[in-house]
Amino acid sequence: MNHYLELLSILILLSSFILAAAKRIISYIWIFRLQSFLLVIMAGYLGAVNFRKEGDIDILIICMVILVVKVIYIPRLLENTFAKVAYKVEKDFFLNIPISVLICCGLVMLSYFSIFPIDDLREGVMKTYLVxxxxxxxxxxxxxxxxxxxxxxxxxxxxxxxGLFIAALLSAHSMPILVDLGIFVDVLAGVMIMGVLVFRINENFESININKLRNLRG
Amino acid sequence: MNYGSLLAGILVLYLAGAFAALICPRNVRLGNTLSQSFSSMASLLGIYLSGSLLLQGPTRGLVYSHVLNVPNITITVTIDSLSAFFLLALSILTLAVSIYSRGYLSHYYHQRNVGLFNLLYNFFILTMISVMTSGNIIFFLISWEMMSLLSYFLVVFEGESRENQRAGLIYLIMTHIGTAFLVIAFMLLYQTTHSFDQSQLHLWVDSPVKNWIFIFLLVGFGTKAGVIPFHVWLPYAHPAAPSNVSALMSGIMIKTAVYGLMRFVLPMITPGYEWWGLAVLLIGTASTFLGVAYALMEHDIKRLLAYHSIENIGIIFIGLGLSFYARAAGNQTLCALSLAASLFHLLNHTVFKGALFLGAGSVHYATRTKDLEKLGGLMKKMPYTGFFILIASLAISAIPPFNGFVSEWLTYQALFANLSSHSTASQLLSIVAVAMLAMAGAMAAYCFVKLLGVAFLGLPRSRQAAEAQEVPGSMKTGMGVLVMLCLVLGVFPRPVWVMLDAVTRSLLGQSIMNGAQGGFFYIYFPLETTVSALSPLMVLLAGILLFVAVGLLVKLLGGKFGQRRYGTWDCGFDGLNARMQYSATGFTKPLRIVFRGLYRPTRELRIEEGASRYYPESTTYLVTTRSVFEEYIYAPLISAFTKLARKTRFIIQTGSIHDYLIYIFLTVVALLLYNGFNN
Incomplete structure (x- = not known):
């Protein structure tokens, strides 16, 4: 079973690379949807294994919640938000794409460098998950x-x-269900508030470029 | 008697006092009466508990401890002789203040939330008790911080005026700076001892950090005590607070700092640390002189009294410094004597300063003003208040037979005894301290002549003063209790000596009672020699005899003189008015000339010309003095700090979300790198 999980975790990492290389806002949302979907597969797989072994349905419930919240609801919310404010096409990044991807490679190396020397981790494969x-x-x-x-x-x-969720899922077979659900509610509320704030920023600054927020400083 | 249940009783009564007034919000009067009676009863219990503990000799006292789940924090209540002595001073004061508050708070009825006031007031007293009785450093710090915060809320109880808000802010900032220093000191302490238990203090290791611990403790406690140069908050906070709160703050709260120094520094002293005592002695000497010097220039009664608190804390610090020095130098007798002098003065200051602040509160209650230049002629209208303030003034000016005399005499004796010490520095400092103490005594008398003469004699200078009426009975009783104690402690100091003996025996293992003799005409030889001795009762009798003798002599030699009631000759003008009187500003002019360098006075005469230059429309004469400390120490510090804050805003707090994200990012990367390199 470890091979599938390893493969999935690498695919999720790969999806974040794609995200770092993406240029359009609409593609960010699609890539996020893809990543969340990979997460759903991972949680479903782990949940099924867990259910067969111990008759525990916690992870399966969480898998359904992720599917609803992160694959369907939040991307749609963001698409709607974007559709309402996207009337200008601007360059959206500070660093160009190749440099971004190179920096991301550096980050993976950094986490490898930091995690790999830890001797107390249970199994060798756990290190890969954590990295x-x-x-x-x-x-x-x-x-x-x-x-x-x-x-x-x-x-x-x-x-x-x-990323946090994968770390919890792979290293500890998910947190207690209450904690997980709490985090989802937090994320959901956070994203909804941020969506509203994007409207307000757009109204006040005629742009959703957050650099303009600098003007708010007293 | 079971002391544990007594202590629980005190706790319960203060809690009842705190909530009694909140329970009946409709009937403010009943609530206030209930609340103050509860706290008076609690104070009586406190006097009984601490008094009987002290009179039964040195004690490690009762220990009540409750271990919490949190590591290092135990709620440990320990009452040894030192705590009991402070508890006694506190309870005496709170008894008087609670009786007084019953009447004093009536001017808040239906204007302010008296229930809230009583809640804060009772909790404030409770936190002071827990500061004095805590046996664990963390618990001590928590109580200390709660005490500071509660007193802040009481200071800004009349917080509508900008002035009071500013006073509260200054107080809050200063007290937190002090607490910060204490936290550093306690952390250093933990590093060397690995224990937060106060009973382990005598096991302190000798390490080079000790000097730093002392410095931080001195700054931290010095800020709360209000010694120079950390005194800036006192003259603002005391006038802003309601008078009963000022009495508590000046009377006992600033003394918790002295308690802290005695509790934490005294056990740390070993030979080789003589400079600690000298530093405290120097600070005390400076505070004694400068406190009274600034007091003379104040015309706000409560600011004036606040500066006198600085002076008296200075006198307490002189005794404390001497005892630190003597302990390091190995002179146990002097150490015990000066510690006793310091504690005795502390108790006395609690009594007479409490009475004076309550008196100032009565004046404010009756006239709605604290400005001396608007008072006058109150002695006829408020005879009781006037009399009480007169007695308390005599006590604070160290005039026999009142209590201030006894403790200042003891301080003098300790200083004289130190003249035979081996180090030149300490001899020199003792001489300077004696001179400063003498001068401060004279100037304090001068200052209280000003206070009494301007506020209570002559003609009223304003309409409010003319319409003043005597304050209600409960306020008179409250002041009366303290004033009576001024006399009793001054004439019969023996019980206090016995109690102090218990303290020095439990703290230092040294008795101070070896030089006590006699029964009714009690004679005390502090140095166990026949060089100097004091018998307060004999002093009183001698005073009375002298008074009678002089009276007789005048009667015999002065011939006949009759009494005639008639208006004072007014040089032909039609009637004397209040503006012809000596003003407080005018009265202190000689000192302004003598100490020009200290006060840096400026004066300005503004004349508005009328029809002829011999008949000006109005003249304004303005005298200002400047505070050297605020101008040359605090102002540069504050401006440097605000500059730094402004720079931070432009360099670090840029307002850009990306910058903040980069801070987080860099931190995470740095932590990961650290982890990588460490494995």
């Missing part, structure tokens, strides 16, 4: 930095959350 998921978190954070528009920040935030 991949921490890389996803770092790439999400880097993505937030490198994009100018508010939707980029929201996607970056969601990718960080995905």
């Amino acid at each position: 991949n998921s921490i890389s996803v978190i770092l790439i999400g954070l880097f993505f937030m930095i490198s994009r100018k528009k508010a939707i980029g920040q929201i996607i970056g935030f969601l990718v960080i959350e995905n």
Whole structure:
């Protein structure tokens, strides 16, 4: 079973690379949807295994919640938001794409460098999982930095959350269900608020470029 | 008697006092009466508990401890002799203040939330008790911080005016700076001892960090005590607070700092650390002189009293510094004597400063003003208040037979005894301290002549002063309790000596009672020699005899003189008015000339010309003095700090979300790198 999980975690890492290389906002949303879908497959697989072994349906429930929230609802919400504010096409990134991808490679190396020497991890494969998921978190954070528009920040935030979730899922077979559900509610509320804020920013600054927020400083 | 249940009783009564007034919000009067009676009862219990603990000799006292789930935090209540002495001072003061507040708070009825006030007031007292009785450093810090915050809320209780808000802010900032230093000191302490238990203090290791711990403790506690140069908050906070709160703050809260120094620094002293005592002595000497010097220039009664608190804390610090020094130098007798002098003065200051602040509150209650230049002639209208303030003024000016005299005499004796010490620096400092103490005594008398003469004698200078009426009975009783104690402690100090003996025996293992003799005419030889001795009762009798003798002599030699009631000759003008009187500003002019360098006075005369230059429309005469410390120490510090804050805003706090994200990113990367390199 480990091979499938390893493959999935590498695919998720790969999807974050694609995200870092994406140029259009609409493709960010699609890539996020893809990543979340991979997450659903991973959770479904783990959940099924778990159910067969211990009769535990917690992970399956969470898998359904991810499907509804992260694959269907949030991307659609973001698409709607974007459709309402996208009347200008601007360059959305500070660094060009090749450099971004190179930096992302550097981040993966960094997390490998940091995680691999830890001797206490149970199995060798756990290190790969952790390297991949921490890389996803770092790439999400880097993505937030490198994009100018508010939707980029929201996607970056969601990718960080995905990375955290993979880390929890693979290393500890998910957190207690209450914690997981709590986190989903947080994310959902956060994204809805951010979606509203994007409207407000657009109204006030005629753009969703968050650099304009600098003007708010007292 | 079971002390544990007594302590629980005190706790319950204060809690009842805190919530009693909130339970009946409709009937404010009943709520206030209930609340103050509860806290008075609690104070009586407190006096009984601490008094009986002290009179039964040195004690490790009762220990009540409750271990919490959190590591290092235990709620440990320990009452040893030192705590009991502070608890006694606190309870005496709170008894008087609670009786007084019953009447004093009536001017808040239906204007302010008296229930809230009583809640804060009772909790404030409770936190002070827990500061004095805590046996664990963390618990001590928590109580200390709660005490500071509650007193802040009480200071800004009348917080509508900008002035009071500013006073509260200054107080809050200063007290937090002090707490920050304390936290650093305690952390250093933990690093060397690995224990937060106060009973382990005597096991402190000798390490080079000790000097730093002392410095941080001195700054931290010094800020709360209000010694120079950390005194800036005192003259603002005391006038802003309601008078009963000022009495508590000046009377006992600033003394918790002295308690802290005695509790934490005294056990740390070993030979080789003589400079600690000298530093405290120097600070005390400076505060004694500068406190009274600034007090003379103040015309706001409560600011004036606040500066006198600085002076008296200085006197307490002189005794404290001497005892630190003597302990390091190995002179146990002097150490015990000066510690006793310091503690005795502390108790006395609690009593007479409490009475004075309550008196100032009564004046404010009756006239709605604290400005001396608007008062006058109150002695006829408020005879009781006037009399009480007179007695308390005599006590604070260290005039026998009142209590201030006894403790200042002891301080002098300790200083004289130190003249035979081996180090030149300490001899020199003792001489300077004696001179400063003498000068401060004279200037304090001068200052209270000003206060009494301007506020209570002569003609009223404003309509409010002319219409003043005597304050209600409960306020008179509250002041009366303290004033009576001024006399009793001054004439019969023996019980206090016995209690102090218990303290020094439990703290230092040294008795101070070896030089006590006699029964009714009690004589005390502090140095166990026959060089100097004090018998307060004899002093009183001698005073009375002298008074009678002089009276007789005048009667015999002065011939006949009759009494005639008649208006004062007014040089032919039609009637004397209030503006012809000596003003407080005018009265202190000689000192302004003598200490020009300190006060840096400026004066300005503005004349509005009328029809002829011999008949000006109006003249304004403005005298200002400047505070050297605020101008040359605090102002540069504040401006440097605001500059730094402004720079931070432009360099670090840019307002760009990307910058903030980069900070997070770099931190995470740095942590990962750290982890990688460490494995």
